[in-house]
Amino acid sequence: MxxxxxxxxxxxxxxxxxxxxxxxxxxxxxxxxxxxxxxxxxxxxxxxxxxxTHWIRWPGVQRLRAWGLVTELEKTGCPPIVQACLDFEGRVLSGGPRAGGIEAATYAPRxxxxxxxxxxxxxxxxxxxxxxxxxxxxxxxxxxxxxxxxxxxxxxxxxxxxxxxxxxxxxxxxxxxxxxxxxxxxGILARSLYGYWSGIGEPGIRVVFRGRRGISLWPTHDGLTVVSLVFPPDQAPGRGPAALTEFYTSCLREVPEVGRALADADLVSPARAAAVxxxxxxxxxxxxxxxxxxxxxxxxxxxxxxxxxxxxxxxxxxxxxxxxxxxxxxxxxxxxxxxxxxxxxxxxxxxxxxxxELRPFGADFLADLTRTAADEQAVEAFLNTFVGCDAPADAAWLGDSH
The missing domain is CATH 3.50.50.60 (FAD/NAD(P)-binding domain)
Incomplete structure (x- = not known):
């Protein structure tokens, strides 16, 4: 040294x-x-x-814990996330991920x-x-x-x-x-828009895929929720901040489940764009x-x-x-x-x-999800893999989804 x-x-x-x-x-x-x-x-x-997107998956939380920083993060008012709801074209898997039999809290800090x-x-x-x-x-x-x-x-x-x-x-x-x-x-395969909303009150993560769009809600600091919209590059919104925000909010409200979550909520930030x-x-x-x-x-x-x-x-x-x-x-x-x-x-x-690429989900994958949703243990295993509590046998853990 x-x-x-x-x-x-x-x-x-x-x-x-x-x-x-x-x-x-x-x-x-x-x-x-x-x-x-x-x-x-x-x-x-x-x-x-x-x-x-703010979200720290379970492996990242475990590193924060090893570094002695989870308690410090919680002191900032960052809410622990202990529930997840995943919705693939109306096939819904929801519950509380667990690691080693205990509640697996993740975080989405500002x-x-x-x-x-x-x-x-x-x-x-x-x-x-x-x-x-x-x-x-x-x-x-x-x-x-x-x-x-x-x-x-x-x-x-x-x-x-x-x-x-x-x-x-x-x-x-x-x-x-x-x-x-x-x-x-x-190259760039998708585009994203982000915004902060007040008044949503969702207790955990909500991820919704509809058509060629993905929507995620993540509770964060100050009672806010960061809401992301992912969409194909060919669905470009109009020019200017107003057109960007209009495209963002209209896409969110087109999905009934998301629209209900946003019914009493307010967008408190401009929509911000990313293309990675x-x-x-x-x-x-x-x-x-x-x-x-x-x-x-x-x-x-x-x-x-x-x-x-x-x-x-x-x-x-x-x-x-x-x-x-x-x-x-x-x-x-x-x-x-x-x-x-x-x-x-x-x-x-x-x-x-x-x-x-946001291609439509395959019929076999959606049928598998329907069967999974009817099995409590299978739902927990799916959610555990989603948050990273259980390492998937294959990194493409959703399988042949398209």
Whole structure:
């Protein structure tokens, strides 16, 4: 480990992390807890809002619990979600997911709260943070990335490091600067609209698929519910904020079950749009590695992003510890980490792309759902897999749904 000097010339950081959200902030926390010198930089202020489905699936909640942060999240007023209702063309499965025989609570926090909480814990663990710091270039020595150059409120700065981590999202500056190639690119398969509603009062998650549209309701902070609409790119709304909101609200109210949930509710935010490419990049090279959406991003229809980012932070912290401590070669440790991560994600990536195409559900799948709905144990097993309590035998856990 490299200690920071207090003199005029400092030693390099062990790690500079670009991006202070759901991959970068917990990675900085985990490395700082192990005694490494870490600088996290972000072009925004900590806890700035961002488009997100918000949901943390059960594996992500378990990581928060291992990090000692579930209680802290609950203290922010984030409601635990213990009920789920899944509706596939009128075939409804509802109940309370359970893990090991106990209630499995998940959460859908506002990103303004979650990201700020993660950053605060990283700082408390010893990581440093530079907010509103835009990375403009890389420091390269002997063919290896050895730091970043950027500009912040205090002017330009060079930050030297043994490793640079790009945790700066699907439009990653680090990925662009190292010219990381795409290893798979399925393009934009769906579009999404999000809004915050007051007065819904749903006790849990509601997911509804009708035709070629998917609607999700997730209770979040301040008594609000984030409601997402996923639809094919060829169903483009009109131009301008008013047309966007009209398309969003009319699509929601066209579904009777959703319309009833929204009957006494108010949309308290503009509808916000997202269109996400489904793509994977080469995620490591000499002196650099990508984490979270920077290396692997997919449509939000499967709501995997936050939980995947947490998994990246955990696995990458172990790999960096192995390489930085000298237990193994750094490049070899990062190569093993990214290969393992990519292998684990391939099934989910393929499944997400399939679901994002929003093709009609097959008759056999709908018949299976009808049989499942009549069996209490089968319903619980289905819901457990949906929230991530039970690992599916196949990553495409909905089976041959189309």
């Amino acid at each position: 490299t200690a920071r000097k207090k003199g005029t010339k400092e030693e390099p950081y062990d790690v500079v992390i670009v991006g202070a959200r759901c991959a970068g902030a917990p990675l900085g926390m985990l490395l700082a807890r192990r005694g490494y010198s870490v600088e996290i930089v972000d072009r925004n202020a900590a806890g700035a809002d961002t488009l997100s 990103r303004t709260v979650l990201d700020a909480l993660l950053v605060a814990e990283a700082r408390a663990s010893g990581a440093r943070l530079r907010e509103r710091f835009a990375v403009t270039g890389l420091i390269v020595t002997g063919g290896r990335v050895a730091g970043v150059r950027g500009v912040g409120p205090d002017g330009p700065a060079d930050l030297h490091a043994r490793v640079v981590v790009g945790a700066d999202g699907r439009n990653s500056t680090v990925a662009r600067l190292v010219e990381s190639p795409a290893v798979e690119d399925r 490419r489904n793509a994977r990049r080469r995620a490591h090279g000499p002196g650099w590695v990508l984490a979270g959406d920077a290396g692997h991003h997919k449509d939000p229809v499967s709501a995997q992003g936050i939980s995947d980012a947490f998994a990246d932070a955990d696995g990458l912290a172990d790999a960096l510890d192995t390489g930085l401590s000298g237990a193994a070669g750094l490049d070899q440790a990062l190569a093993r980490h990214t290969a393992t991560r990519d292998a684990h994600r391939l099934g989910t990536f393929a499944y997400t792309c399939e679901q994002a």
